[in-house]
Amino acid sequence: MITEHALLDVLPGSEQDFEWAFGEARELISASPGFHGLELLRCLETPSxxxxxxxxxxxxxxxxGFRQGPSYERWSSLLHRFYSPFPVVSHFESALSTSSSVV
Structure with missing residues (x-):
């Protein structure tokens, strides 16, 4: 399994619209073969x-599978208008992991 990483700078003031559009776009990506889950995190220091x-x-x-698949055009029409600059996407694999449990 790999993890895709994308830092998304959205146009300031469009955060609420972006989150709404992402909610709709999430359905498209989650239906893609090979998808295992996602997390969208908002920066505390830079809210956009x-x-x-x-x-x-x-x-x-x-x-x-996803970028060349039938859902990507809709994905891009929903989300790409919010980015400035356009995000760089990287892929990562696990090198080390730990977890903690609270007793």
Whole structure:
């Protein structure tokens, strides 16, 4: 499994509209083969900045299956208008993980 990482700088003042559009777009990506889940985090210091983390089976599931699939055009029409600059997307694999449990 891999994790897609995208730092999303949205146009200031459009955060609420972006979050609404992302709620609709989430349905598109979650139906894609190889998708395992996502997390959209909002920056506390810069409220118009978001971190998108998406878990996929593989890079190919993201770049070929989703980006070249039938839902991507709708995804881009919903979301790409909010970005300035356009985000750079990177893929990561686990090198080390830990978890803590509270007793």
């Amino acid at each position: 900045r978001y971190l998108l983390l998406v878990r996929w089976d593989s890079v190919e599931a993201h770049e070929v």
